[in-house]
Amino acid sequence: MERIKVTRAVLPDLAEYTDEIRELWDSHWITNMGIKHDELQKLLEEYLxxxxxxxxxxxxxxLENALEALEIPSGSEIITTPFTFASTVHAIVRKGYKPVFCDIRTEDYTIDTTKLETLISDKTSAILPVHVYGNVCDVDAIGEVAKRHGLKVIYDAAHAFGVRYKGRSVFAYGDASIISFHATKVFNTIEGGAVCHADGGLTDKLYELMNFGIRSEESITSVGGNAKMNEFCAAMGICNLRHIDEEIGKRKAVYERYVSNLGGVDGITLNKYGPDITPNYSYFPVLLDNRDQVFERLAQSGIDARKYFYPIASEYECYKDSFDSSKTPVALDVSRKILTLPMYGDLSPEDVDRICGIVSGEA
Ligand SMILES: Cc1ncc(COP(=O)(O)O)c(C=O)c1O
Structure with missing residues (x-):
């Protein structure tokens, strides 16, 4: 039997993709903000x-370029949570800022806004909350705290493609939000990402940062790097965007089957979506008292689950000497119990039932 992976990249029909990239053979323009790049950009502005x-x-x-484009002062402190993917904290550190870790809420693993203000110092410049698993942070409280203290807010919305809060796109909040279009995400461009923002002034700064600071052929105005999306990735995005609502609908059915199998089972806590959230069903995280045993049982049955996120960032080898992870007890506890189960639109109901049997100890 084929192994069940924790996720599976969404791909269009091969013919649809080859049709989409045919023009690139005609023009030989395969990167540097070509037609596919521009088309995807417009489509995403509409969709999101x-x-x-x-x-x-x-x-x-x-993430790195958004921090720089927002001109957050070098050496300042940025408040985030340690319960995230390495990228969030690495971006802060690699750009020369100091991460300050805030604990998370037990109910949805996002930043605990009741603890935010105690962490603000005269060095704090920004808050970088994570819409983890597509759950929505308390954007209203974060906005109020940021306003009171004059802080920038950049959301790590890597998991939140298409998520809505109170009927509004989740990307409408904060000074900027970043998304990941990695192959493992609900919407992918193979590799890719975006900064979403309402401030047109950021567009030019981001452009220069991703394109060597080049303004025109003879004018290089800033010290930018290279972080452009190429045409093949953009073409994949155009194809996948045509099917995104169908993919999210299929994931919803998988989610509902999981919930009907595992809801109310002793020792298993499920991720709940609040009434104000329109989710994208990007992950299926569960909290388990016997997480490591269940992980092993699944692996032995040919099923790959993921301890996502374990360890928390403050426990990484590269950070553990600089932080005290006991200061974020909820994040620490959740990281020792969390397991994300396989989640993708094409996961069959029979496979969901088999996974649930193993997780609940019935199989
Ligand atoms: C929370 C979070 N932030 C940032 C990233 C970085 O995105 P990418 O892999 O597209 O560089 C990821 C990627 O998985 C993520 O999960």
Whole structure:
């Protein structure tokens, strides 16, 4: 029997993709903001209901470049959570800022806004909350705290493609949000990412940062790097966007089957979506008292689950000497119990039932 992976890249029909890239053979224009790049950018601005989408080669570079474009002072402190993917914290550190870790909420693993203000110092410049698993942070409280203290807000919305909150795109909040279009995400461009923002002024800064600071052929105005999205990735995005609502619909059915099998089972806590959230069903995280045993049982049955996120960032080898992970007890506890189960639109109901049998200890 084929192994069940924790996720599976969404791909269009091969013919649809080859049709999409045919023009690239005619023009020989395969990167540097070509027609596919521009088309995808416009389509995403419409789909995500944001004023500006700047496309990049991946979500991580979107994060690094967003921090720089927002002109957050070098050496300042940025408040985030340790319960995230390495990219969030690495971006802060690699750009010369100091991460300050805030604990998370038990109910949805996003930043605990009741603890935010105690972490603000005269060095704090920004808050970088994570819409983890596509759950939505308390954007209203974060906005109020940021306003009170004059802080920038950049959302790591890598997991939140298409998510809505109170009927509004989740990307409408904060000074900027970044998304990942990595192959493992609900919507992919193979590798890719974007910064979403309402401030048109950021577009030029992001453009220069992703394209060597080049303004025109004879004018190089800033010290930018290279983080452009190429035409093949953009073409994949155009194809996948045609089918995104169908993919999210299929994931919803998988989610509902999981919930009907595992809801109410002793020792298993499911991720709940609040009434104000329109989810994208990007992950299926569960909290388990016997997480490591279940992980092993699944692996032995040919099923790959993922301890996502374990360890928390403050426990990484590269950070553990600089941080005290006991200061974020909820994040620490969740990281020791969390398991994300296989989730993708084409996961069959029979496979979901088999996974649930193993997770609940019945099989
Ligand atoms: C929370 C979070 N932030 C940032 C990233 C970075 O995105 P990418 O892999 O596209 O560079 C990821 C990627 O998986 C992520 O999960």
């Amino acid at each position: 209901e944001v004023k500006h989408v700047s496309l990049l080669c991946n979500g991580h570079m979107a």
